[in-house]
Amino acid sequence: MPRSREPDFCRGLVLLSVVAAFALSLAAKDFVKPTAQPAKTYPAHDDHTNDKVAIAADPYDTSDKSKIFSLNFHQHGFLPVFFVVTNDGDQPISIANMQVTLTTASRAKLTPATSEDMFRRLSNPHETTPIPIPIPQKKVKGGLSQKERDEIATSQFVAKAVEPHTTQSGFLFFDVEDLTAPLEGARMYVTGVDDAKGTELMYFEIPMEK
Numbered sequence: 001m002p003r004s005r006e007p008d009f010c011r012g013l014v015l016l017s018v019v020a021a022f023a024l025s026l027a028a029k030d031f032v033k034p035t036a037q038p039a040k041t042y043p044a045h046d047d048h049t050n051d052k053v054a055i056a057a058d059p060y061d062t063s064d065k066s067k068i069f070s071l072n073f074h075q076h077g078f079l080p081v082f083f084v085v086t087n088d089g090d091q092p093i094s095i096a097n098m099q100v101t102l103t104t105a106s107r108a109k110l111t112p113a114t115s116e117d118m119f120r121r122l123s124n125p126h127e128t129t130p131i132p133i134p135i136p137q138k139k140v141k142g143g144l145s146q147k148e149r150d151e152i153a154t155s156q157f158v159a160k161a162v163e164p165h166t167t168q169s170g171f172l173f174f175d176v177e178d179l180t181a182p183l184e185g186a187r188m189y190v191t192g193v194d195d196a197k198g199t200e201l202m203y204f205e206i207p208m209e210k
Contacts (some may be wrong), residue, residue: 036169077177105185
């Protein structure tokens with residue numbers, strides 16, 4: 001009588017389960033965007049009470065806060081800023097045409113870096129320090145792993161609208177490589193926020209030293 005293959009099959013399922021659990025444990029270490037609070041609860045914000053729209057900017061300029069990233073953006077001259085838009089009104093607002101400018105005390109005007117800007121800088125750093133990782137990662141386009149590229153893409157602020165009584169959030173990255181203390185006396189200006197009728201709201205001005 002032939003021996004049953006069922007035990008081998010079961011062992012195979014167990015092995016697959018172990019591999020899947022390991023993969024999930026690695027996935028759990030992927031970047032997780034912070035949970036946004038209402039914009040007016042952040043120290044640095046501008047609240048347009050009549051329009052029922054508030055915008056906040058929370059710089060991730062300390063090593064403790066930057067631990068959420070696997071990439072060391074500060075080492076490569078980028079300042080991550082957690083950008084939060086809250087709409088407490090009863091109608092949606094459009095931010096498809098929104099423009100954000102960080103103006104330093106020396107009047108330098110910085111706009112958020114694009115993904116391509118960041119890929120280029122991070123793929124060709126002036127100097128790099130090897131960081132040990134648990135498993136080999138596939139490198140693409142000059143030194144960034146796919147996981148690192150995904151982290152940049154998924155962390156960025158990409159919303160084009162904010163529905164009533166909701167909040168949208170994500171990171172903006174500013175190139176501050178040649179600046180010393182870029183937040184001292186700096187202000188963030190936000191334009192291009194439109195109400196449901198397409199009328200642009202007054203610009204937002206956020207003192208960044210807060």
